[in-house]
Amino acid sequence: MAALGAPLCTLRVLLRELRHAAGCSYCDSPIYRHLLTAFRAHWVTSEKLCRTQQELHFQAATYLCLLRSVRKHEALHREYHGRGERSPQEVAGLVGFRLPQQPGEKG
Amino acid sequence: SERKKFYQNVSISQGEGGFEINLDHRKLKTPQAKLFTVPSEALAIAVATEWDSQKDTIKFYTMHLTTLCNTALDNPTQRNKTQLIRAAVKFLETDTVCYRVEEPPALAELQKNEWDPVVAWAEKRYNVTIGSSTSILGPNIPASTKETFISHLASYNMWALQGIEFVITQLKSLILSMSLIDRHITVEKAVLLSRLEEEYQIRRWGNVEWAHDYDLCELRARTAAGTLFVHLCSESSTVKHKLLQD
Numbered sequence: 581m582a583a584l585g586a587p588l589c590t591l592r593v594l595l596r597e598l599r600h601a602a603g604c605s606y607c608d609s610p611i612y613r614h615l616l617t618a619f620r621a622h623w624v625t626s627e628k629l630c631r632t633q634q635e636l637h638f639q640a641a642t643y644l645c646l647l648r649s650v651r652k653h654e655a656l657h658r659e660y661h662g663r664g665e666r667s668p669q670e671v672a673g674l675v676g677f678r679l680p681q682q683p684g685e686k687g
Numbered sequence: 688s689e690r691k692k693f694y695q696n697v698s699i700s701q702g703e704g705g706f707e708i709n710l711d712h713r714k715l716k717t718p719q720a721k722l723f724t725v726p727s728e729a730l731a732i733a734v735a736t737e738w739d740s741q742k743d744t745i746k747f748y749t750m751h752l753t754t755l756c757n758t759a760l761d762n763p764t765q766r767n768k769t770q771l772i773r774a775a776v777k778f779l780e781t782d783t784v785c786y787r788v789e790e791p792p793a794l795a796e797l798q799k800n801e802w803d804p805v806v807a808w809a810e811k812r813y814n815v816t817i818g819s820s821t822s823i824l825g826p827n828i829p830a831s832t833k834e835t836f837i838s839h840l841a842s843y844n845m846w847a848l849q850g851i852e853f854v855i856t857q858l859k860s861l862i863l864s865m866s867l868i869d870r871h872i873t874v875e876k877a878v879l880l881s882r883l884e885e886e887y888q889i890r891r892w893g894n895v896e897w898a899h900d901y902d903l904c905e906l907r908a909r910t911a912a913g914t915l916f917v918h919l920c921s922e923s924s925t926v927k928h929k930l931l932q933d
Contacts, residue, residue: 582873601740610699611736614729638870639918643733645874646911650749653904660897 587637591619594640597647615640689744697739699731706731710738719761726846730756730919751912755853759846759920771848772840775855776833783860783881785819785826794887801883808871809862813839817862836861846920854913857881857906867914874911878903 584590594615599606606612619640622633672679694710701707705724708715708731715723715738725731730752737750747754766774779785784802788795802819810817815832843851854864858881867877879886882903889899 581870582876584873598736601736609736609739610732614732635870635918638873639915642874642911642915642918646751646908646915649904649908649911650751653901653908654746654749656897656901656904660901 581634582638582641584637584641587619587633587640590637590640590644591615594644594647597644597651600651601647689746692741692743692745694738697735699728699735701728708735708738717757717760719763721760723756723760725756727919727922729922730916733915733919749908751909752916755850755912755916758853759849762849768841768845768848771845771852772837775840775848775852775861776836778855778859778861779817779828779833779836781825781859782817782862783858783883784862785817787819787821788884789821794884797887798883801880805862805866805872805880809865812869812871813865836865843917843921847917850913850917850920854910854917857909857913867910868917874907874914878907878910882906 595606595612598609598611598615602609602611618636622636666674669679694713696709696711698709699706700709702722702724704722705726706728708723717723725734734752734756737753738745741750784806787798787802806817806819809815813832813835815835816829817832818826820826840848840851851864851868854867855861858864858867858877860881863872863877863880866872867874872880885899885902894900
């Protein structure tokens, strides 16, 4: 079984990621309720459900990785890849030129 | 290209075939216009969360679970279970962790230290011989090894198999994918091992955020989504078996 650290720590960071994604209303969201229900159900019982606890923890850690990576990927996309092409006017402006007026165009 | 967000509320309902996603009063459909139905409630909740997380525009490239469900429902490549399994096991012939370099020595050493343990784990766990190779032809995988993996993968349902094949194509390794799906390693570790040579080069020559980190985050996101998808589609307690008929 992969080394994962403390389950409650994972849950806390996961809920924080969800708050980023969902905004203020995340407490009412199905995902929030589902996670808390699942964790409560499997964490008050005895040793014999150890394997289920580990599976649940692994799932939570995987979901956390998904949310975190999507957020970072999107941020990098916005930063480096989101601007699109420059218009011809902008390109000309980069080197200090202005495009000539075409006949028939308004000034 | 992005589409403007056209809904306010996302909710889940249970239909005949499984769990459905509602965007306001509209039911979500797949790209081939089939009703979007998933067998697992947890998966439906996670998909709904993807849709709910969109702000002004819908960024489809971030909605990996939705994409995986669409692939499972539409099966655009028209592959049956046998073909999917064959495609997955074929990767073993060019498995990343079996392909070793001899030069530079530092990288060869890194591959040995990082990849040998996971190959050993797979050999023990599945009782097979895999090995590794520095030849351009790759390792010589015994037919019995392939047979073992074929019959192991056959125990998964069609949805889970779509997920497994997806993870394998992302990580370029059957061994790393099985190690991940068997919960032996985390997603972060699997991605690191898949990108070992890149990581080595980054450490030597430096990191380029807009390329390296961008690729890293995207690979982590897709691998995490694939793994979660496989696990949620394999759980018997929350899955509606009718939908998963092979």
